Amino acid sequence: MSHYLSFVQDTLQTLIKRQSARLAGAPYGIRCITVTGTVTCRYRSLNARRSQGFSSIVIEERLPEPSPKTMDFGIWPVLDRLSERTGDPKYRQMMVDMVEVFVDYGFDPRSGLPYFGAMSDFDVVRLGPSPYLGVGPPGFKFTADLPLDVLHAKAPDKMNRMLKAFFWAMVTRPETMDFNRFGYYAFEDCRRQHAMPYQPEHVAFASAGAWMIEAWAFHFSKTGDPESLERARAMTNKWGALQHAETGLMPHFLGSKQEGETTMTAQPYVHVGDSVTGIILLTAADRLASRPTAHFLAGQLRGMGLRLLRGLARFAYDPEQRLFHNWLQVVDGRPHTESYIYHFSSQAQKDYWVQRDPSLADVAVHAGSDYYGAAPSSWGCGVSLPFHTARAAEMTRDPFLTERARFFADGAMDAASVLAGPCNASGQWSYPASASYISLMLCLHRLTGEAKYVHRAQELADREIRFLGGLPPETIPQWWQMPFRNKFLEALLDLDAIAHS
Numbered sequence: 001m002s003h004y005l006s007f008v009q010d011t012l013q014t015l016i017k018r019q020s021a022r023l024a025g026a027p028y029g030i031r032c033i034t035v036t037g038t039v040t041c042r043y044r045s046l047n048a049r050r051s052q053g054f055s056s057i058v059i060e061e062r063l064p065e066p067s068p069k070t071m072d073f074g075i076w077p078v079l080d081r082l083s084e085r086t087g088d089p090k091y092r093q094m095m096v097d098m099v100e101v102f103v104d105y106g107f108d109p110r111s112g113l114p115y116f117g118a119m120s121d122f123d124v125v126r127l128g129p130s131p132y133l134g135v136g137p138p139g140f141k142f143t144a145d146l147p148l149d150v151l152h153a154k155a156p157d158k159m160n161r162m163l164k165a166f167f168w169a170m171v172t173r174p175e176t177m178d179f180n181r182f183g184y185y186a187f188e189d190c191r192r193q194h195a196m197p198y199q200p201e202h203v204a205f206a207s208a209g210a211w212m213i214e215a216w217a218f219h220f221s222k223t224g225d226p227e228s229l230e231r232a233r234a235m236t237n238k239w240g241a242l243q244h245a246e247t248g249l250m251p252h253f254l255g256s257k258q259e260g261e262t263t264m265t266a267q268p269y270v271h272v273g274d275s276v277t278g279i280i281l282l283t284a285a286d287r288l289a290s291r292p293t294a295h296f297l298a299g300q301l302r303g304m305g306l307r308l309l310r311g312l313a314r315f316a317y318d319p320e321q322r323l324f325h326n327w328l329q330v331v332d333g334r335p336h337t338e339s340y341i342y343h344f345s346s347q348a349q350k351d352y353w354v355q356r357d358p359s360l361a362d363v364a365v366h367a368g369s370d371y372y373g374a375a376p377s378s379w380g381c382g383v384s385l386p387f388h389t390a391r392a393a394e395m396t397r398d399p400f401l402t403e404r405a406r407f408f409a410d411g412a413m414d415a416a417s418v419l420a421g422p423c424n425a426s427g428q429w430s431y432p433a434s435a436s437y438i439s440l441m442l443c444l445h446r447l448t449g450e451a452k453y454v455h456r457a458q459e460l461a462d463r464e465i466r467f468l469g470g471l472p473p474e475t476i477p478q479w480w481q482m483p484f485r486n487k488f489l490e491a492l493l494d495l496d497a498i499a500h501s
Contacts, residue, residue: 007492019034024127030097032124036064036065036483037121039483040379042059043059044056044058045057059377063477070122071121080092102151107161110188111195112165117141129185140170160223168187168192177234177238183195202255203254204264206239210239212231213232213235213236213284247331251330252270255267268331269327270312271326274308278306282301309388311333315333317385323368324368325367325368335367343364343366344363344366372419373428385408386405386411386437386440389440416460419467423473427476429476432482435491438492458499461495
């Protein structure tokens with residue numbers, strides 16, 4: 001057995017022992033691996049804009065829960081792959097048990113929406129939803145890597161209902177497909193009435209719009225439902241009209257705080273993390289390609305995803321500063337510094353405002369991240385754009401994205417070569433970044449056939465395993481307590497499969 005498989009197995013034993021819970025708290029209930037909720041370092045964030053400056057708020061430190069009760073959906077593919085790699089069925093059986101638990105208890109009976117996503121968690125002890133950050137009512141909000149395929153295979157009726165119900169929860173003005181980034185569970189989908197009134201100050205993220213498109217595309221691919229296809233087409237047209245013809249970039253979100261506004265205004269900037277939007281659009285295109293009546297829409301989505309990722313891969317990285325800019329202007333791809341979002345974008349900008357309001361001195365400067373950097377709020381580091389560039393190149397065989405993925409791969413290795421321990425200089429775990437770059441290398445290997453990318457992935461993996469096997473830093477939580485642990489485990493399993501193929 002390879003040391004990658006041994007590491008994943010040992011980690012799972014730790015999780016089963018220290019981060020799992022029994023169904024309904026019963027002594028012999030089904031055991032579910034759990035994960036802590038949102039974790040964040042303590043930091044001061046810019047808040048509302050004032051006439052003479054800003055208000056700011058302190059975001060308190062949130063550490064991993066010692067005994068979390070939230071079901072870990074991200075561990076499902078790890079369990080499945082580990083059984084595949086080892087031939088031991090017990091890991092896959094644990095995943096199957098967790099799937100059955102969620103199918104039985106994880107859907108709201110009134111709305112049909114599931115208890116997962118970015119604004120609610122499924123509590124395996126209480127057998128119900130728990131709200132985001134533990135406050136307020138839980139809500140439904142799309143997020144990455146939701147287990148649509150696994151759940152649909154087990155419970156097609158419940159999933160088909162869910163894949164139509166979120167339209168009534170999130171869309172607020174159907175004639176223009178205006179929507180809010182989330183919706184609440186307190187409505188009855190059978191009434192076919194929108195649960196939230198339209199408000200221009202709602203926030204409609206591009207990524208949320210893309211996830212809605214993908215969900216409708218998924219439903220259409222499984223059922224041929226014409227209503228879902230039409231909804232996917234309408235949302236695609238909405239965002240396609242906002243994509244810049246030359247840069248390929250699209251607004252990070254729609255929404256307005258201007259008094260008297262009647263429309264959700266497109267904001268003039270895009271975030272480097274919107275590379276996930278491009279991947280979702282490409283994924284939706286692949287789902288639709290199986291149905292001849294959706295080929296035109298699939299081509300439209302593929303073009304949108306490609307243009308967005310090309311634009312981000314072209315403009316987001318500054319080789320002179322060795323920095324991935326957080327925000328770019330949609331119209332020309334230059335760094336966007338006019339808005340103040342969470343942090344200051346330069347030291348000069350901070351100095352200007354601190355002279356007028358000394359209370360802002362604790363707000364950080366964060367214009368962007370290097371390969372092993374992140375916002376001051378995060379316990380882990382890394383940038384998603386390099387991997388997403390390689391993933392899109394693998395999905396499309398696009399020459400420009402392939403060249404940029406090679407460029408990012410070289411940069412990631414240069415940055416990794418100076419790591420001296422498990423954390424960067426800011427005390428953030430480095431393994432989430434390395435997990436992303438391992439996956440980047442494996443994409444390039446599958447795309448090009450070049451063995452050097454497997455060797456690079458092994459170098460990154462071996463370095464992180466060595467770091468994680470030592471004494472952990474005393475000032476930060478254990479690495480396996482973190483919600484982003486699963487991507488590292490998945491990357492190791494993928495690497496093991498390729499290295500031993």
